[in-house]
Structures are given as structure tokens and as C-alpha cells.
Amino acid sequence: xxxxxxxxxxxxxxxxxxxxxxxxxxxxxxxxxxxxxxxxxxxxxxxxxxxxxxxxxxxxxxxxxxxxxxxxxxxxxxxxxxxxxxxxxxxxxxxxxxxxxxxxxxxxxxx
Amino acid sequence: xxxxxxxxxxxxxxxxxxxxxxxxxxxxxxxxxxxxxxxxxxxxxxxxxxxxxxxxxxxxxxxxxxxxxxxxxxxxxxxxxxxxxxxxxxxxxxxxxxxxxxxxxxxxxxx
Numbered sequence: 008x009x010x011x012x013x014x015x016x017x018x019x020x021x022x023x024x025x026x027x028x029x030x031x032x033x034x035x036x037x038x039x040x041x042x043x044x045x046x047x048x049x050x051x052x053x054x055x056x057x058x059x060x061x062x063x064x065x066x067x068x069x070x071x072x073x074x075x076x077x078x079x080x081x082x083x084x085x086x087x088x089x090x091x092x093x094x095x096x097x098x099x100x101x102x103x104x105x106x107x108x109x110x111x112x113x114x115x116x117x118x
Numbered sequence: 119x120x121x122x123x124x125x126x127x128x129x130x131x132x133x134x135x136x137x138x139x140x141x142x143x144x145x146x147x148x149x150x151x152x153x154x155x156x157x158x159x160x161x162x163x164x165x166x167x168x169x170x171x172x173x174x175x176x177x178x179x180x181x182x183x184x185x186x187x188x189x190x191x192x193x194x195x196x197x198x199x200x201x202x203x204x205x206x207x208x209x210x211x212x213x214x215x216x217x218x219x220x221x222x223x224x225x226x227x228x229x
Contacts, residue, residue, distance in 0.1 A: 011161075040216075042219075049120070052217075065216075097161050105167070106167060109161030109163065110161050111159070111161045112161050
């Protein structure tokens with residue numbers, strides 16, 4: 008039973024389109040994260056949030072932006088999608104410790 | 119040099135075998151060590167969580183941390199086809215909860 012939900016699961020979209028990847032969690036966790044995962048590569052942190060109105064960029068530079076208006080919701084937006092944005096995007100949340108709960112991911116393809 | 123090194127595999131073993139998965143790391147500040155399991159088209163799920171050096175056992179799974187060698191291992195006893203997945207090591211330091219991931223090792227257990 009998933010406590011963190013990502014939509015859509017798969018998205019194929021044309022270059023230049025604006026997209027928003029949704030992430031919601033029902034556990035009341037303050038900390039939320041976005042990771043990018045490419046085949047054969049490690050997960051790279053692109054954004055994180057420690058609570059409402061708190062957002063920070065991660066270790067991997069990304070053209071995406073995030074917002075955290077509600078505790079349970081942490082959407083990621085790309086204003087103008089490019090083929091280089093093709094990847095899997097994973098959302099995660101955690102409480103006080105380092106026990107992350109991950110969503111199932113959104114596989115984005117930009118054509 | 120990557121902070122965390124992990125052999126990507128694939129590792130193919132027969133059912134019932136003992137599997138050994140390993141990661142090495144370079145940052146001596148890492149204190150928390152985790153193993154995640156990721157099935158195809160799913161997000162990672164936490165399998166084992168250890169603090170500092172030592173062993174931790176949970177059913178068929180044993181996690182070992184050797185901080186002096188900067189080396190962590192995950193052993194799977196009596197491996198099952200359902201263990202076929204990608205196994206990711208992850209770690210973090212004392213003053214941060216951001217995780218650094220390995221690239222993952224793909225494991226296939228055949229009947």
C-alpha cells in the first residue's frame with residue numbers, strides 16, 4: 008500500500024511544453040525530496056524541502072522548480088521540456104530519520 | 119571519484135544461493151548506511167538500515183558495515199526468484215539526512 012503517490016506514471020511530451028509532475032504523501036512527513044534516476048546511474052538529488060514554504064536545490068543542477076504550499080504536496084515543474092530532461096523522477100519523504108519512503112516514479116520522455 | 123562505488127552487475131545466481139552485494143565509499147563522515155531494493159518500474163524500498171559499524175540481521179538478509187575499510191555488504195541467504203531486483207546502497211553523514219546513493223546492482227535469481 009503506497010503512502011506516497013506520483014502522477015503520472017509515464018509521460019511522453021513534446022519539446023517546449025510545460026509539465027508538472029505531482030507528488031503527494033499521506034504520512035504527514037515534513038521532509039520531501041525529488042531524485043532523478045537514469046539507467047545505470049545513481050540517484051541524484053535535485054530538490055528537497057524541510058517543510059511548508061521551504062525549498063532547496065539539490066546536488067544535481069536542474070532546470071526544474073518545486074513548490075511546497077501544503078505539507079502533503081510537493082510538485083515539480085518544467086517550464087519548457089527538452090529531450091535532455093528525459094529521465095525517471097522519484098519523489099520521497101521522510102520523518103526525523105533517514106528512512107525514506109519513495110513513490111513509484113514518473114518516467115518522462117521528451118520528444 | 120564518486121563518493122559511493124557499487125558494481126552494477128548484473129549478478130545472476132541460482133535459487134538457494136547466498137548472494138553478496140557490496141559498496142565502497144570514500145567519505146569517512148558517513149555514519150548511516152542503508153540498502154534499498156528496487157523492483158522494475160517501482161521506487162526503491164528500504165530493506166536494511168544500520169548505524170556505524172557492525173552487523174544487522176533481518177530474516178534472510180544481513181547487512182555489514184566495516185568503517186575502517188569503508189566497505190558495506192548485504193548478504194541474502196537462500197535467495198529466491200522474488201529477490202530479483204536492483205539493490206541500491208545509500209549512506210549519509212551525522213549532520214545531514216541527505217542520502218548519497220550507489221548506482222545499484224541488478225540481481226537475477228533463476229529457478
